[in-house]
Amino acid sequence: MLQPYWLKHLTEYAASARPLAQLSPLEGFQLYGNEKAFLVPFICLAFYATAKKNKKKQTSALLIPAALTSVLAGITEPIDFTYLFAVPALWVFYSVMSATMNTVMYLFGLRKFMSDGAIGIASMNWLPLLENHWHTYVMQFIVGIIFGIITYFVFKIMIEKFNYITPGREADDEDAKLINKKQYKQKMAAKAAGKDANDPYIARATAYLDLLGGASKITELSSCATRLRVSVADPSKVAPDSQFKANKAVNVVHHGKAIQVIEGLDVPQVLDEMNQLMQESGNDAKVSTEQDNPYIARATGIVDLLGGEENIKDVIACASRVRTHVFDTKKVAPDAEFKKIVDSYEVQHRDNNEIDIVVGLDADQVVD
Secondary structure: OHHHHHHHOHHHHHHOOOOHHHHOOOOOOOOOOHHHHHHHHHHHHHHHHHOOHHHHHHHHHHHHHHHHHHHHHOOOHHHHHHHHHHOHHHHHHHHHHHHHHHHHHHHOOOOOOOOOOHHHHHHHHHHHHHHHHHHHHHHHHHHHHHHHHHHHHHHHHHHHHHOOOOOOOOOOOOOOOOOOHHHHHHHHHHHHOOOOOOOHHHHHHHHHHHHOOOHHHEEEEEEEOOEEEEEEOOHHHOOOHHHHHOOOOOEEEEEOOEEEEEOOOOHHHHHHHHHHHHHHOOOOOEEOOOOOOHHHHHHHHHHHHOOOHHHEEEEEEEOOEEEEEEOOHHHOOOHHHHHHHHOOOEEEEOOOOEEEEEOOOOHHHHHO
């Protein structure tokens, strides 16, 4: 009701030099767009300032779009749900600051319909009313920036003092990330079920189900060596490969409705969690949890990491090593992936495209 009333009288307000507090004394109950425009950018800045040095670039790539989306469009979901779940104390402080800032703005005479980001605020307030009410908007910016600076320092101090895990402060082997509403609900459901919401297998299983189009879209699920084998109802709902890789997948193979997510030797744990999540969602799809021979699992993983069978010229066992020649070294995965996926001790690169993968005394079984 307030928005139509405001728009109906907007021309009248624009033509009058009387303070907005006199023109529309009750139009102060929808000022909550101000925290989106003023506080959230400073929160993002605090996250960046407290991120680990080796994650700052990745963190900034996440936070800049999120901050711009909040400021311009008033959409704060990725930021809000990230620390609402991880650090409720910061959310409480943010809520108090938001209410206090809007109250101060109201006391200084700010009246308007401001529930969106800067684009919505500008179109219904700043642009039509600037000529006669510019001083009110100067006050708005001064108050907003002051509260933003306070929010920045309090967030920064609390994050560092209590070592809160905010974007950019994850473990070194984890990517910086934001959490959307759906992921937040899934984490809360896991917590309610008595599970550790931060368990890496639960996190990956939750992410994969989401990226595959949702638990209800899975028609068949199994594992093969280092891969998750999934049949989906609608391949068009499957997310880009880059999003799977951002959640620790090595690669994704597509064959129509059949999807293979190359995961590594911890496929069984991820498969179990996916199975449980699917059952909890009411999906009774066919799930096979039978595991392959461990030597076959390592061999399959090594083949994948070497660029596939077509990239392997020959392979032999040499003491504790798998020795192979490849056609194209550019197709071979980084050394760190061998340790992560097939638990190798070392990877040695020699002339003539020769590669030695140190796997231990079971090299013969792996090669066989």
